[in-house]
Amino acid sequence: MSAMFELDFMRNALLAALFVGLAAPMVGIFLVQRRLSLIGDGLGHVALAGVAIGIATDRAPVLTALVTAALGAVVIELLRARGRTSGDLALAMLFYGGIAAGVVIINRSEGAQTGNLTSFLFGSIATTTRGELVTFAVLSAVIVGVTLVLRPRLFAVAGDEEYARASGLPVLALNILLAVLTAVTVVVAMRVIGLLLISALMIVPNAAAQQLSGSFRAANLWAVVLGVLSSVGGVVVSYQLDTASGGTIVLIAIALFVVAMVVGHVVRLVARRRHLRAERHAHEHGPGCGHEAVPHGDHVDYLHDGHRHAAHEGHYDEHSDHPPPAEGPDQDARHEQEVTR
């Protein structure tokens, strides 16, 4: 294990994985929220054309990929904002055009050799240079900083675009910003994961986080934890087992998703079985409902016939330590306390 850290290229690889694992889920959560999970794939295709241009013109492929993907992102958002049905077709043209142009340009400059192409499609972490690593570090810091500061606004626009517009938020600008952040993430991740698998690290940790959390804040944290775990873990495992890093990272992310799904399910099941349930009733407690409100920790209980009712999903939980005993058989049926502890 320690031998791994003595290798220069492995240190670079682990750092690059850390950057990607942090940044990708932070952008990805808004794509999941907007149900645009596949847009990262599309921008990966566009970035390939940029890589090809870089190789053909002897410029840094990271830089040309960044410019091309960002331009593609702006075009996509402008097409979407126009809201015509042809927007969907225009997206397809852009995505297929990107990958086709990439292949043609690279073949023109390198003949039948497509080794270079494969390294971008599937990632080739070992070839990451020191200079590229610095670029990735700066870009990741920008992504993390921008998403942290603008998180409430990005959340509002992705959740309800119409309301955001009515309340005066700059919806188009925020949408373009998110698309450009996605493009930058694609470029940061292309060396580590590869352009074909890039979207996975933006989407899968978020899908897993949704299983484990009940708030946007918690989901954000979980996604970053799972993202870093997948990307860094994937690089370590791929070194030990001598497997492709990109594919390994994505398989680990999916394995974590399955674990999260099972854990989330079990937790919900246990929670449902062990809580004390008060009666289901048509009445909904609220201010001025006639029942006394009692502050209880972070919420409010309502006193109802000696029971302390706390809202939980479609019913009320019993929150008093010693609920009054049911009096008669019909009372019993009415209160139907499920005390299964």
Add this chain to the structure above:
Amino acid sequence: MSAPAPPVVELRGAAFGYRGRPVVSDVDLTVRRGEVVAVLGPNGSGKTTLVKGLLGLSEHLSGQVEVLGTPLARLPDRTRIGYVPQRHTLVGGVRATVAEVVATGLLARRPWYRPATRADREAVLAAVEAAGLADRARFDVETLSGGQQRRVLIARALVARPDVLLMDEPTAGVDRASQDVLTSVLRRLADAGTTMAIVTHELSALRGVVDRIVEVDTGHVTFDGTPEGYAVHQGALARSSGRTAAR
């Protein structure tokens, strides 16, 4: 004596529509502070387009539109108009709590770089309480009933303390029991002097809350008056159509 405050909403010969084509036109309408106006009309009559026009969501094509004495296009703070849309999902494909959704109602009030203050968080809790959801502030919105979700949207509109609330079908698709709670929330707001314009199909759910009715049909205002006057108007309409049919 000071000059009377300008009406909350004032339309004169206004037309709204989409892509340059009017859906409602020649609308004259004045909503004064504290009034609760129901906007009625069949599907496709233009009532939603009218309300969206006041929010800048449909195009303002002609006539005058003033909100709080300022022409709509020059209104600097849009959160002075609270909007409660008709929605089936509240946050898209992710989980979020009631408080997180309601807090988005305050964003347009502060610059992009400034995080939420303590006063902001207190305003969120106050709005959640006004919508009767105080005991559910930290719930995942997906676990709420349709009626409770509608009240989350009302809280989001209330949190910025708007001068007027515009609601699109707040009672549609909500079961009876939640409708009663919803109506009592609206009544509480009305009693507190909140100015509201409510687009609706179901006048019966808003009985006792509404003090004025505006009917829109085929792109024009066809009635504007009290609920009592509206009953007379409908009776007259029924009689005249009955006579036409009999002929």
